[in-house]
Amino acid sequence: MHRPKSTLEQWRILQAVVDFGGYAQAADHLSKSQSSLNHAVAKLQSQLGIQLLEVKGRKAYLTEQGEVLLRRSRHLTQTVNELEQLASNLEQGWEPSLIIARELVYPMELLTNALATFLPESRGTRITVVDTVINGTSELIVNNQVDLAICGVPPKGYIAEPLCDLEFHLVCHRDHPLAQMGELEDDRELAQHLQIVIKDTGVNPTQEIGWLKAEQRWTVSNFHEAKVILSKGIGFCWVPEHLIQDEIQSGQLVRLKMKGASTRRIVLTLVVPQRDNQGPASKLLESLILAQHTEATEPLLV
Template identity: 90%
Template sequence: MHRPKSTLEQWRILQAVVDYGGYAQAAEQLNKSQSSLNHAVAKLQYQLGIQLLEVRGRKAYLTEQGEVLLRRSRHLTQTVNELEQLASNLEQGWEPSLVIARELVYPMDILTDALAKFLPESRGTRITVVDTVINGTNELIVNNEVDLAICGMPPKGYIAEPLCDLEFYLVCHPQHPLAEVGELEDDHELAQHLQLVIKDTGVNPTQEIGWLKAEQRWTVSNFHEAKVILSKGIGFCWVPRHLVEDEIKTGKLVRLKVKGASTRRIVLTLVVPQRDNQGPACKLLESIILEQHAQSSSELTPYMLVEL
């Protein structure tokens, strides 16, 4: 079995000598004697059979070989520091990873802003974001497969914090036959055209996003795919307002209006499936998401209270 010739302590001392500009300065910072640092570096060089430092005047300088090895040593000591921090976090109950279920319609930029604020306080917690639709979200909640869930109406028996009232627009390409009609008197004319819908991600899907009276339907996985199809002049689709506002402004898509049903709305909520077992990292991220969403509410319709 191979035994290392050097120790982490020797590499940390070498790093300190370089970072603080000499043995005396490093000794003061590390609260060690200068002679002990000299001995540690000299022994390290002897064990490796290579010169790492050369002293000029009162300052120590890295050799070319020393620069290469010092750079690699920093990765090593940083990894050990992170490992020790992780052990401390686990001892305190800090979660090493969190899984978030995001209903596909929830604005990813708002969630990303929240995660960016969480990052400096995360202690290395890994984040997985799972995009879900309708029953797929609720199944993950019921099966306790996620730590946080942003969903529409949550499953029965789960408490949810309302986030926003999200608006959908009915859109199509400007050259689509429906774009020439103006305001539709009812939904019968829609039923004669191809509709694009978003697939439920549940194991046993029972729903798809959108009005479903059209006999012709294409089902896709997300709204980005739907927008690509719409850009080809094919079909119509209900799409969250924030995903199509730019295309509507530039004329790439047009908004259709049906008398008595020009928009659709859904309430999005934040659910903690295992509230009794919620850890400190999850609690922190939950509070940041709520705070970030409140700050970003101008992007969406303001908070509305709902009874669940």
């Protein structure tokens, strides 16, 4: 079994001597004697058989070989520091990873803003964001498979913090026959055309939300795919307003008008499935997600 010739402490001392410009300065910073630092570096050079430092006047300079090895040593000591910090975090209950369920319609920009603020305080916590739709979100909550969940209609018995309202618009391409009809009298005219539907991610869907009366439907995984189909002049779809602003502004997509049913609105909420066992990282991220929404509302109990 190979035994290392050097120690982490020796490399840390070498780094300090270089970073602070000499043995005396490094000794003050490390609260060690200058002679002990001289001895540590001399022993390191002897063990490696390479000169790492050369002293000119009162200052120590790296040799070419020393520059290469010092650079690699910084990665090594940083990794050890991170390992020790991780051990400390785990001891304090700080979660090494978090899983977030995001209802597909929730603006990713808002979640990214919260995650960006979380990053400097994350202590290396790994984040997984799972895009879900309707029953898929509820199933992950009920089965305790996620740490945080942004959902539309939370399962019964779970406390939900309201985040925001989202408005859906009934849209189609400007060249689609529906776009030429003006205001629709009722949904019977819609039912004769192809509807684009977003697939529920639930394993066992128990509820259907929204208008699903079209005789022909195409089901896709996300709104990006739905918009690609719509751009070809095919079908109609209910799409969140924030996802079609550019297409509406450019005139590529048009909002369909139907008496009493041109738009629909849903409330998105934040759920912590295991509130009693929630860790500090999850609590911090929860607060940062809530902070993205300025309106103060009371928690909902469903």
